[in-house]
Amino acid sequence: AAGESGLRVCLFERRDRLGGHLAWRVREFEGEPLYRRAEALAAELRAAENVKVFTSSPVTGVWGENLVTGFTVGTEGDPFRECHWECRARTVVIAAGCMDRPLVFNHNDRPGVMQVGTAWRLARTWGVRPGKSVAFSVADDLGLEAAIDLDELGVRIRFIADARESGQQGRDVFEALCERAIPFFPGCAVSRAVGRKRVRGCVLRSLKGGRSRRFRCDLLVANAGMQPRIGTLATANARLAYCPHTHGYQPTELPPGVFVAGSMTGLRDPRSIEASGRVAGYGAVEWCGGRPGNVARSGNRATGRSGSPMRASRAAAAALRDSKALPGPPPGCGIIHGPAIGRGAKAFVDLDEDGTYKNVKESMARGLDVPELAKRFAGFGLGPGQYRVAGQNLAMIMADLRGDPVEEARATTVRPPLAAPSIATLAGPGHDVHKRTPLHAELAARGAVFRRAGPWQRARHFGDDPSCRDEIRNVRTNVGILDSSPLGKFRIHGPDALKALQRVYISDMSKARPGYCKYSAMCNDMGQLMDDGVVVSEGPNDYYFTTSSARAGTTVEWFRFHSRHDGWDYNLVNLTDVLGSLNIAGPHARKVLERVTGDDVSNEAFPYLACRRITVGDGVEARCLRLGFVGELSFELHAPASCVPYLWDLLMEAGAGFGIRPFGLEAQNCLRAEKGHVIIGTESEQRVILTDIGMGWMWDREDTASKKVGAPALRASERQTGRLNLVGLRVEEGAKAPLDGTLVVDGDKIVGYVCTTRSSEALGWQYGLALVHREHAFPGRRIHLCHEETPGERVTSTAFVISPHFYDPRGLRLRS
Numbered sequence: 175a176a177g178e179s180g181l182r183v184c185l186f187e188r189r190d191r192l193g194g195h196l197a198w199r200v201r202e203f204e205g206e207p208l209y210r211r212a213e214a215l216a217a218e219l220r221a222a223e224n225v226k227v228f229t230s231s232p233v234t235g236v237w238g239e240n241l242v243t244g245f246t247v248g249t250e251g252d253p254f255r256e257c258h259w260e261c262r263a264r265t266v267v268i269a270a271g272c273m274d275r276p277l278v279f280n281h282n283d284r285p286g287v288m289q290v291g292t293a294w295r296l297a298r299t300w301g302v303r304p305g306k307s308v309a310f311s312v313a314d315d316l317g318l319e320a321a322i323d324l325d326e327l328g329v330r331i332r333f334i335a336d337a338r339e340s341g342q343q344g345r346d347v348f349e350a351l352c353e354r355a356i357p358f359f360p361g362c363a364v365s366r367a368v369g370r371k372r373v374r375g376c377v378l379r380s381l382k383g384g385r386s387r388r389f390r391c392d393l394l395v396a397n398a399g400m401q402p403r404i405g406t407l408a409t410a411n412a413r414l415a416y417c418p419h420t421h422g423y424q425p426t427e428l429p430p431g432v433f434v435a436g437s438m439t440g441l442r443d444p445r446s447i448e449a450s451g452r453v454a455g456y457g458a459v460e461w462c463g464g465r466p467g468n469v470a471r472s473g474n475r476a477t478g479r480s481g482s483p484m485r486a487s488r489a490a491a492a493a494l495r496d497s498k499a500l501p502g503p504p505p506g507c508g509i510i511h512g513p514a515i516g517r518g519a520k521a522f523v524d525l526d527e528d529g530t531y532k533n534v535k536e537s538m539a540r541g542l543d544v545p546e547l548a549k550r551f552a553g554f555g556l557g558p559g560q561y562r563v564a565g566q567n568l569a570m571i572m573a574d575l576r577g578d579p580v581e582e583a584r585a586t587t588v589r590p591p592l593a594a595p596s597i598a599t600l601a602g603p604g605h606d607v608h609k610r611t612p613l614h615a616e617l618a619a620r621g622a623v624f625r626r627a628g629p630w631q632r633a634r635h636f637g638d639d640p641s642c643r644d645e646i647r648n649v650r651t652n653v654g655i656l657d658s659s660p661l662g663k664f665r666i667h668g669p670d671a672l673k674a675l676q677r678v679y680i681s682d683m684s685k686a687r688p689g690y691c692k693y694s695a696m697c698n699d700m701g702q703l704m705d706d707g708v709v710v711s712e713g714p715n716d717y718y719f720t721t722s723s724a725r726a727g728t729t730v731e732w733f734r735f736h737s738r739h740d741g742w743d744y745n746l747v748n749l750t751d752v753l754g755s756l757n758i759a760g761p762h763a764r765k766v767l768e769r770v771t772g773d774d775v776s777n778e779a780f781p782y783l784a785c786r787r788i789t790v791g792d793g794v795e796a797r798c799l800r801l802g803f804v805g806e807l808s809f810e811l812h813a814p815a816s817c818v819p820y821l822w823d824l825l826m827e828a829g830a831g832f833g834i835r836p837f838g839l840e841a842q843n844c845l846r847a848e849k850g851h852v853i854i855g856t857e858s859e860q861r862v863i864l865t866d867i868g869m870g871w872m873w874d875r876e877d878t879a880s881k882k883v884g885a886p887a888l889r890a891s892e893r894q895t896g897r898l899n900l901v902g903l904r905v906e907e908g909a910k911a912p913l914d915g916t917l918v919v920d921g922d923k924i925v926g927y928v929c930t931t932r933s934s935e936a937l938g939w940q941y942g943l944a945l946v947h948r949e950h951a952f953p954g955r956r957i958h959l960c961h962e963e964t965p966g967e968r969v970t971s972t973a974f975v976i977s978p979h980f981y982d983p984r985g986l987r988l989r990s
Contacts, residue, residue, distance in 0.1 A: 176267070184261050185228065187230075191216070199323075201323075231245065231246040235406075235591060236409045236432075243258070244593070266410065266433070266458075268438070270407075270436075272401060272403065278521050278531060282521060283522050284373050285372040286305070290316060297323070305392050306330060308331055311362075311378070311396040311397075316442070317336075321395070332389050332390070332391045333357040337361070342360075342505060344504070361380055362378055363396075364376050364378055365379040365513050365515065368388070375389055398507065398567070399507040403562070409588060411429050412429060418508075419440070422440060422506060441501075453497050511531065523564050526559045536551075537551040537552055538572065548572065568586065606626075609630045611630065612659060612816070613657045613819060613822055620836060621636050622836075623636070632839055635840045645841035649841065652760050652762055652835075653761070653762040654834065657756065660750070662726030663718075663750050663752075664718070669743045675719075677737055677882060678732065679695070680864065680885065689786065691800075691801065692708060697863075697882075700863070701888040702858065704732075705721050706852075707720035720799075726750045729748070733746055751815065754812075755818075756825065758808065758809050759804045759806045767798075770790050771790050775788070782989040791821065803842070848981035850977070852867055859945070861945075862898050863888055865888060866899050867945075898948070899951040900944070903941065903973040906972045912969075915961070916960065920950065929944060942973065955974070958971075
C-alpha cells in the first residue's frame with residue numbers, strides 16, 4: 175500500500191525469500207494455495223520501482239527518530255559475508271510475524287522434540303520428512319493445520335493434542351481434522367517426553383488432571399500456541415502489555431511514525447492479515463504526506479493510487495473500515511506449562527541457557543520474583559535466543575507462581591541486537607577502504623608497489639628490489655622525486671590562532687615568522703611525541719602548518735579538544751586532500767627546480783627552512799618549503815591537488831638530464847634514518863617522552879602561561895632513572911645483521927630494542943636506531959643484540975653506541 179502511493183519503501187526480510195508463514199502453507203484460500211498468494215504479493219513488490227527489497231536482512235534494532243539498523247547476509251555473488259546497514263525512515267511499519275511459544279514439559283530438550291514451524295518447514299520448504307511416527311501437542315489452529323498437512327504428505331500422525339477445549343478450534347480446520355482418522359484430544363497436552371538419547375515416545379495428560387496415556391513416536395511436535403515477535407517493537411519503545419484474549423504481548427501505545435501489521439497483532443485469517451497491512455501502509459502514507467514539508471524521497475508528495483495526502487487519509491480510513499468487517503484475532507491459549515511436571519527439574523524454560531522450571535521456583539524462593547531479576551539469577555534470556563525462547567513463558571510462569579493474574583505478567587527487557595551479526599560486521603567493512611593520491615595511476619605505471627600507510631595507499635618502492643638501493647643511491651648522487659601528498663596540511667587563522675598553537679605545540683610558536691618554517695612537535699598529556707611538522711606565519715594571526723600523514727585526520731579534533739574550555743576565536747581548515755605535495759631531493763634538486771620556475775631559488779635567496787610562494791610552469795602557484803628530512807638538498811612543493819599531475823610531468827621532464835627518478839617510502843625511511851631523523855611510532859612509543867629521543871631542545875621550558883600539552887609530564891619525568899633513550903648503533907663488521915625489533919640484552923636482561931636498522935651504501939656499514947636504558951646509552955659502549963630468525967634459533971651480534979646522526983652530521987648537504 176505504501177509503495178503504490180509513490181513513497182520510497184525499503185523492505186527488510188529476515189529470511190532469504192518473501193512470504194512469511196504463507197510461504198509453506200498449501201491450504202486453499204479463495205481458490206488458490208496460500209503460498210501462491212504469497213508469491214503473487216512478492217512479485218508485485220519486486221516489480222515496484224520505488225520498493226527496494228532486502229532479503230536475508232534481519233533488523234538488529236529500531237532507534238531514535240526511526241533509525242533502523244541491521245545487516246544483510248551475503249550470497250555467493252556478493253563481495254561480503256555480512257554487510258551492516260542503517261536506514262533513516264520517515265515512518266516504520268513493523269510486521270515481524272509470530273513464532274511458536276515453546277511448551278514447557280518434562281524432558282522437552284530431548285532430540286526429537288520440535289516446534290510446529292520447524293517440522294512444517296522441513297517438510298514443505300526443504301522436502302525433508304521430519305519423522306516417521308509423529309505426535310502433536312499444540313494450542314492453536316496453525317498447529318492443527320500443520321498436522322493435517324503432514325498427514326497429507328504421508329507422515330504417520332499418532333495423535334493430536336490441543337490444549338484448548340473442544341469447540342475453540344476453527345471450523346474449517348476442525349472439519350478437515352474430522353475427515354481423517356487421527357486421534358484428537360482437546361484439553362490435553364504432553365506431560366513428558368520418553369527416551370534417553372532421543373524421543374521414543376511421550377506421556378499425554380488432560381490439563382484438568384486424571385490418568386495419563388503413553389504413546390510411541392519418534393518425533394514430538396509441541397508448542398503452547400503462537401507468540402508475536404515483539405523485539406522490533408520493543409526496541410522502537412512501543413508499550414507492550416499481555417493481552418488476555420490472544421494470550422500474547424500486544425502493543426498498547428506506538429511511538430510517533432511507527433505502525434504495526436500482520437499476525438503479530440493476533441490476526442490469523444489471511445484476509446485480515448492483508449487488510450492490516452493495507453491499514454498500516456496507508457497510515458504510513460498519511461503520516462508522510464499529511465505533514466507540512468513531508469514529501470516522498472523521490473521528490474513527489476504521496477501520489478499514485480492514493481493520490482494527495484487527503485486522498486491517502488481517505489484511503490486509510492476506507493482500509494480500516496474494510497478491515498473491521500473481517501475476522502479479528504481469535505482467542506489464544508493461556509497454557510502456562512504441561513500438566514503434572516512436578517518439580518520441573520527437566521522442564522526447560524530456556525533451552526539456550528538450560529534454565530528450568532525448578533530454577534524459576536528457586537529464584538522465587540530467594541525473592542527474585544520478577545523476570546528482570548530471575549534472568550540474572552539463572553541466566554534466562556541471556557543466550558542467543560534472548561527473549562524469543564524464554565521471554566513470555568518466564569513471565570507467565572512467574573506470575574502464576576506469585577498467584578497473580580497472568581495479565582500482570584511483564585516480559586523481560588528486549589535488548590538489541592535482535593539478531594546477532596559478527597563482530598567483524600560491526601567493526602567495519604571487510605573490503606579495503608583507502609585514499610589514493612592524485613599520482614596513483616602515474617606511480618603504478620612506473621612499477622610502484624603500494625602498501626597501506628594510515629588511510630592512504632602509498633608507493634612503498636619501485637620495481638622488484640624491496641631494499642631500494644638504486645632509489646637511495648639516486649637521491650644521494652642525483653635527484654629523486656617523492657609523492658608526499660598524504661602529508662597533513664592545515665591553515666589556522668583568527669585572533670586566537672597563536673594561542674591555540676602555543677597550547678598544542680611544545681615550542682615557542684611566537685617565533686614562527688613569515689617566510690620561514692618553524693619545526694616543532696605536539697605531545698600528549700604524558701609528554702609522549704604525538705606529531706611533528708613545520709609552522710609558517712603567512713600574515714597577522716594566519717598560519718600554515720604541516721603534520722604527519724597518519725595524524726592528519728585527527729588534528730582538528732586535537733586542537734578543539736585542548737582549547738575547548740578557553741572560548742578562543744580561531745578557524746582551523748584541513749587542506750590535506752585539497753593540496754597535493756611533491757618532494758624533490760638530491761644534489762641536483764635546485765637545478766631541476768630552476769628549470770620550471772622563474773623565481774630565485776638560490777641558496778642566498780632561498781636558504782634552508784625558508785618558505786616561499788613561487789610560480790611553476792604555466793602559472794601554477796605553489797608553496798615551496800625548503801626542508802631536509804632525507805638529509806639532502808630538498809624542496810617541497812604544495813599546490814592544488816588537481817595541478818599535481820601537471821607539476822609531476824614538468825619536473826620529470828626538467829630533471830631527465832639530471833637522472834631524476836621517483837622514490838618511495840622505504841627509500842625515504844632509509845635516508846631519514848641515516849640522518850637520524852625520527853618517525854613517530856617507529857623511534858617513539860608509549861614509554862618514551864620527547865626528551866628521551868633527543869628532541870627536548872624544542873621544548874619551551876619558560877612558557878607556563880600557555881599550558882602547553884605535555885609540559886607538566888616532561889618536567890616531572892625528565893630526570894627519572896631507568897628511562898629509555900634513543901641512540902645510534904654501529905654494528906660490528908662480520909656480525910650477523912640484526913633486524914628491526916632485535917632485542918638489546920645485558921646478560922639475561924632485556925635493556926632495549928632496535929627500532930630501525932639497515933645496511934648503508936653511503937656509510938659503508940650497518941647502522942641502527944635503538945631505544946635502550948639510560949645506563950647503556952653512553953657513546954662508545956659495546957652492547958649485545960639478539961633475535962630469532964627461526965623459532966628457537968638465537969642469532970647474536972654486537973654494536974657500539976654512537977650519535978644517531980650518522981650521515982652528514984653537520985648538515986652541510988641539506989644546507990648547500
